[in-house]
Amino acid sequence: MANIMITGATGLLGRTVKAQIESNPLHQVIATGFSRAQAGIYKLDLTQADQVDEFIGHHKPDVIVHCAAERRPDVSERDPSAALSLNLGATKALAKSAKKHDCWIIYISTDYVFDGTSPNYDESDKPNPVNFYGDSKWLGEQVLQETSKDFAVLRLPILYGQVEQVSESAILVLLNQLMDKQAQDVDHWAVRSPTSTQDIAMAIEKMIELKLAKLDLSGIYHFSGKETMSKYQMLLALGELLKRSTGHLTPVSEPTDSAKRPQDCTLNCDRLALLGIASQVDFKSGVLDALKASTAALSAIGLKLS
Numbered sequence: 001m002a003n004i005m006i007t008g009a010t011g012l013l014g015r016t017v018k019a020q021i022e023s024n025p026l027h028q029v030i031a032t033g034f035s036r037a038q039a040g041i042y043k044l045d046l047t048q049a050d051q052v053d054e055f056i057g058h059h060k061p062d063v064i065v066h067c068a069a070e071r072r073p074d075v076s077e078r079d080p081s082a083a084l085s086l087n088l089g090a091t092k093a094l095a096k097s098a099k100k101h102d103c104w105i106i107y108i109s110t111d112y113v114f115d116g117t118s119p120n121y122d123e124s125d126k127p128n129p130v131n132f133y134g135d136s137k138w139l140g141e142q143v144l145q146e147t148s149k150d151f152a153v154l155r156l157p158i159l160y161g162q163v164e165q166v167s168e169s170a171i172l173v174l175l176n177q178l179m180d181k182q183a184q185d186v187d188h189w190a191v192r193s194p195t196s197t198q199d200i201a202m203a204i205e206k207m208i209e210l211k212l213a214k215l216d217l218s219g220i221y222h223f224s225g226k227e228t229m230s231k232y233q234m235l236l237a238l239g240e241l242l243k244r245s246t247g248h249l250t251p252v253s254e255p256t257d258s259a260k261r262p263q264d265c266t267l268n269c270d271r272l273a274l275l276g277i278a279s280q281v282d283f284k285s286g287v288l289d290a291l292k293a294s295t296a297a298l299s300a301i302g303l304k305l306s
Contacts, residue, residue: 002212003028005061005103007046007094008068010036012168013108013197016161017065020201021208030059034068046090053097063208064098064105066091069137073112073259076133087136088143095147104211105144105151106204111193111224113138113155116262119191123155123220123271131259141220152207153220155267160286161197162293166301172290174235179301181248188232188251191264195225196286199279206277215275222267227283234283241288243306 004021008014009031022029032044032055044055046068056064069087070076076083091107098105112134113127129135141153160171167173171194177184203223211217229237232251239246255261269278291298291305298304 001026001028002062002208003030003060004208005030005032005056005059005064007032007044007064007066007090009033009041010038011067012159012161012163013200014065014067016197016201017067017204020198020205024205030061032068046093047085049093049096052090052093053100056094056097056101056103060101061103063211064094064103065204065208066094066105066107069108071110071133073131073133073261076136077131077259080132080136083132083136084139088139091140092143092147095144095151098151099148106207107140107144107151107153109141109153109155110134110137111155111157111265111267112262113141114262114265116190116265119264119266120268121222121265122268123222130262133259134262145219150218152217154204154207155220155222156200157193157195157224157265157267159195159197159200161290163290163297164294165297166294169290171234171287172294172297174231174238175298175303176301177249178235178238178242178244178246179303181245183248183250185252185256186232186235186249187256188230189253189255189263190261191228191230191266193224193226193228193266194234194283194287195223195279196281196290198289199225199281199286202280203272203277206275207272210275221272222269223272223277223279224267224269225279225281225283225286228264228266229283237284238287241284241291242303
């Protein structure tokens with residue numbers, strides 16, 4: 001049995017990781033959140049180092065899965081100090097306390113640590129972020145590894161899963177464009193690897209099992225869905241699944257976002273694959289499951305699954 005602390009347990013990824021680990025009766029989950037903390041979730045301000053250390057000292061987790069982050073590139077550009085406070089400052093506080101109290105961390109990072117010019121990046125490739133979000137997550141990686149070489153970094157691409165509102169996922173938020181029948185331009189320049197939070201949660205659970213079995217699981221790892229798609233291609237797939245017209249959408253083969261994005265940060269995931277951990281979920285079946293689990297969020301934008 002292990003005590004497993006999850007930060008950001010009210011967020012898109014954290015909720016799914018929490019549910020997956022709770023399904024194993026051998027583990028005790030210590031879930032934390034902040035703005036959306038509720039019954040069964042401890043309210044913890046990760047930017048307050050003393051509070052973090054007191055919490056970890058009291059609850060004594062064996063493993064910390066650090067999902068909490070400012071993950072929105074545009075928001076990070078507008079408020080860099082807030083992004084740094086969470087992506088770097090909170091990570092530093094957690095890493096320092098985890099080392100002090102002898103617990104292991106998996107830090108969730110991003111494919112946006114790369115510049116997108118040489119895709120199929122492996123873990124040894126040198127990061128070169130092109131936006132502040134990627135830079136802040138790369139700084140978090142560095143402070144984690146400087147604190148202890150035993151800790152693990154798990155880099156992930158763009159995510160989808162069960163949502164409370166579609167804006168939580170950079171993929172499911174595209175449903176707004178599908179529903180709005182006005183003519184719209186859609187990015188067909190940047191390529192992403194859409195990945196299911198359920199797929200990731202199962203991978204994280206396996207990583208924890210291997211660590212508890214005394215396997216050396218340190219350093220940087222990549223995990224990703226196996227398909228690469230532009231936002232336009234994702235919308236075509238969503239339209240097909242939902243039987244909605246996509247004729248009002250026009251693909252644009254140049255950058256369209258306000259914060260600079262890399263063009264193709266596809267990750268090489270061989271390091272985890274050698275441990276028997278690889279993506280099991282294809283985009284269409286995974287996103288359909290996510291839609292079925294998000295009926296309230298879909299209803300809020302006037303969408304009902306047939």
